[in-house]
Amino acid sequence: MVKKQNTKADIVDVARAAKVSASTVSRSFNHPNLVNPATRKKIDRAVKKLGYIRNRAAQAMHGKRSGTIGLIVPTIDHAIFAEVVQSFSEVLEATGFTILMASHGFDLDREYQVLRKLLEHRVDGVALIGLNHTEDTFQLLEQQEIPAVAIWNYSDQSRISCVGADNHLAGQLAAQHLLALGHQDIGLIFPATDGNDRALGRMNGAVETLAAAGISVPDEWRFEAPYDIGRAKKVCLEMFQHPHRPKALLCGNDVIAQGAIFAAQSEGLNVPQDMSIIGVGDFKGSAEIEPALSTIRIPAKNIGRISGELIVDLVASGSTTPERILCDVKQIIRNSTTFS
Amino acid sequence: MVKKQNTKADIVDVARAAKVSASTVSRSFNHPNLVNPATRKKIDRAVKKLGYIRNRAAQAMHGKRSGTIGLIVPTIDHAIFAEVVQSFSEVLEATGFTILMASHGFDLDREYQVLRKLLEHRVDGVALIGLNHTEDTFQLLEQQEIPAVAIWNYSDQSRISCVGADNHLAGQLAAQHLLALGHQDIGLIFPATDGNDRALGRMNGAVETLAAAGISVPDEWRFEAPYDIGRAKKVCLEMFQHPHRPKALLCGNDVIAQGAIFAAQSEGLNVPQDMSIIGVGDFKGSAEIEPALSTIRIPAKNIGRISGELIVDLVASGSTTPERILCDVKQIIRNSTTFS
DNA sequence: AATAGTATTGCAAATGTTTTCATAAAAATT
DNA sequence: AATTTTTATGAAAACATTTGCAATACTATT
Structure with missing residues (x-):
């Protein structure tokens, strides 16, 4: 007479309540067309009444997919x-x-x-x-x-x-755009490239393209910034203090580019007159920022x-x-x- | 002699390889202190060799937590x-x-x-x-x-x-700040509030506070914008066309506020001289945008x-x-x- | 009315693990 | 040396489900 009360309903509880076997209940879930609509209805009622929820863990054990x-x-x-x-x-x-x-x-x-x-x-x-x-x-x-x-x-x-x-191509395209405009004094801001093949590919694409055009980026124009708008802004702010600064910035992604734009604005530099900035990614918001960001779109x-x-x-x-x-x-x- | 070959190793395969029982293998995972270090080592070797990975689904069936x-x-x-x-x-x-x-x-x-x-x-x-x-x-x-x-x-x-x-308080604080500055002509931009108690709470907090200060926001200064910087910008752009526009904007969140700032800038309005803008949230980037965004910080x-x-x-x-x-x-x- | 076919259901085995209980071996105590 | 305690292991039951097989009931065909 001791009904199990505290513990949650399982498939045999449902079976009992619907007065059918557990197999039928199981089938009713997995191969509904194999069970009589009337029985199915009984089962559904029992499921509702008991608040039964199937156990995918037990299903997964049968070589079935876990979902x-x-x-x-x-x-x-x-x-x-x-x-x-x-x-x-x-x-x-x-x-x-x-x-x-x-x-x-x-x-x-x-x-x-x-x-x-x-x-x-x-x-x-x-x-x-x-x-x-x-x-x-x-x-x-x-x-x-x-x-x-x-x-x-x-x-x-x-x-x-x-x-x-x-990503290599993305870096190339970014560099090509700057080159096409006529830029020569180009700075690079990229995230750390170890364990990050996205950033590495882009950077390589960019420097190779620049090199092919006879432009080498001096070490003091290569910056590292994490994927963080605040930190990127700070890095750029420092760079802008430098008397001899680049005329264009190629950024490893749009977040860095946004940081760069804000840094320029806060220094009173006009983007793009005084400083061209291009990103990679075309994230949400890149089209809306003022000035709207030139970038390489990754869909x-x-x-x-x-x-x-x-x-x-x-x-x-x-x-x-x-x-x-x-x-x-x-x-x-x-x-x-x-x-x- | 037909070893199971194609199918993945299970705990009894490991047991066989380590020449112990399945129970011991299981114990070696769950209560390592109950099994002889030497046996444990044998088991570990077998696990490695067979590439065995425990099956949480089967564990979960024992009333153990699924993790x-x-x-x-x-x-x-x-x-x-x-x-x-x-x-x-x-x-x-x-x-x-x-x-x-x-x-x-x-x-x-x-x-x-x-x-x-x-x-x-x-x-x-x-x-x-x-x-x-x-x-x-x-x-x-x-x-x-x-x-x-x-x-x-x-x-x-x-x-x-x-x-x-x-969130109600957040709305109040935003309104209070605008009030404290002396603003009277205040516009509201919020996301749709159905199914979104965060936005609803903030909006109510804001309008109640304004009302308590004797300020009611006319319908034509209440705007709805989704949580999307582009759409928010567009909504604001329309608003700014209006000859009679507010002097301050209280935005339901920082994304909308950013859209508002960009809209103002693109219209040549100076923020905050011509238009004060406050958000709610203090998202990443809100501190870096130019001008830096006033907002209500939600941690x-x-x-x-x-x-x-x-x-x-x-x-x-x-x-x-x-x-x-x-x-x-x-x-x-x-x-x-x-x-x- | 007899047969064949089909639809519906239940039984029991199987899934991979954990755990209780029992047993054996080893160590500690007398 | 005998006994008790401790440590280490295995056998088997349990967990919640699915599924192959067999049995039954029903329908269609002759």
């Missing part, structure tokens, strides 16, 4: 990742997946640990940011034969699937969406051979660059 | 949520939890669905944004007796635990961190009685407001 996709980001606290992650997650949620998210704070060893943890949860697939990962990480991915996609970077020799832009929303679509494909097909999708970058010339 | 916390946000694609989510997740990850994240796009019915899905995954706790949820959502939370915390809003009568700021990082700590506590204690934590808001007066 989760792991997403590993350096941090979400960057406008640009937030945008990618949002459109990525929209696709997944529309397909019925849930996202297991973890961040590693730009530490690739932590990334490996985090990946392991996600695998313990038996995610059906994993998405990572960038193509720069430790050997351990790649091996784990391969050994577990789990669908994986790298978001944000493209390389035709990537070890795992990737969907992203050619974050698209990349997120396509990554999402790709990972569900890979999960569905179980395929683990790399698929590589290149997203276009293009110059977006607005009002923060000129030459006089 | 996941559900996080439901309207969208991550907002600077402010990104910041909260980041510090929230840092705390959780440090404690060994993984985040199951889902978004509902400001649709409270979808929020309910999303919550159900998270519960199917047997999250150990849930965090939501704001206190405005459907009755269904609250009931589900209560019925499942799952630790829940509402992030971002505070109310001393909240039905679930909450950690956040008093996003703190809120995220404290929410994380709270949910961990609640999960550990299994407590489900609401705990309420109020985070301070305060005026941050910078250069975007004045009176002449």
